[in-house]
Amino acid sequence: MLTVQSFFCLLFLFISSAHALYGYGLLRCQYTSAHDLVYLEQIYFNKVLLGQYNSTLGKYIGYTEKAKEIADDLNKSQSFLEQEKKNFEKCRNHLQLTFDLLSKPEEPSVKLKPAEIQSSRHEKVLICSGYNFYPKPIKITWLKNGEKVTTDVLSTEELSNGNFLYQIHSYLEFTPTPDEKITCMVEHASLSKPKLYDWEPMSEVEWNKIGVGTATLLSGVIANK
Numbered sequence: 001m002l003t004v005q006s007f008f009c010l011l012f013l014f015i016s017s018a019h020a021l022y023g024y025g026l027l028r029c030q031y032t033s034a035h036d037l038v039y040l041e042q043i044y045f046n047k048v049l050l051g052q053y054n055s056t057l058g059k060y061i062g063y064t065e066k067a068k069e070i071a072d073d074l075n076k077s078q079s080f081l082e083q084e085k086k087n088f089e090k091c092r093n094h095l096q097l098t099f100d101l102l103s104k105p106e107e108p109s110v111k112l113k114p115a116e117i118q119s120s121r122h123e124k125v126l127i128c129s130g131y132n133f134y135p136k137p138i139k140i141t142w143l144k145n146g147e148k149v150t151t152d153v154l155s156t157e158e159l160s161n162g163n164f165l166y167q168i169h170s171y172l173e174f175t176p177t178p179d180e181k182i183t184c185m186v187e188h189a190s191l192s193k194p195k196l197y198d199w200e201p202m203s204e205v206e207w208n209k210i211g212v213g214t215a216t217l218l219s220g221v222i223a224n225k
């Protein structure tokens, strides 16, 4: 899994005086887990946090009497709140960029199984799904006895999970023949060489036992596109 990302965007204020008192502000973009992006604007004085804007709350909070007064004023200011919303968007964009630069590839977890959908021309539909991979580019190829299949193949785009990870689904329609080996080949930045997943018709009995949800899942995926 991806590790926790927390970093500072920018140091925006610095004051010093003869008594070595200092204050500073931090603009922080914090990403802790899926769907959990927080933009914080924090004001410190002598290392004590006086107040902060928290994008999850959508307002400024003061921790001292004076800071509470200032916070009240700021929260009444439409333009201040608008600006903070813009900063939050910037934070999101920067995170995507930082993620692209810092993160290492995540290997897709691949599932190959029969799909419970009617094929117009063929007996069977197989679905090869890759889950939770990063970065986005991926290539899924179907092989029949080692030869690339180009017809009767349909793929979704790389779909975002909303947490910087992606999933993809590829379908193959075919009519099974004896001694034919069907393989799903996955190529991705996380893999030093293409990874092969062979279809095991023997496991089909087991799939049929648990195959109820597949059709609804498929229509869900297509509807989401």
Ligand SMILES: *[C@@H]1O[C@H](CO)[C@@H](O)[C@H](O)[C@H]1NC(C)=O
Residues within 6 Å of the ligand: 038, 040, 054, 055, 056, 057
């Ligand atoms: C920001 O606000 C949310 C919602 O109240 C809270 O869960 C989170 O801990 C706050 N973050 C910080 C750093 O205070």
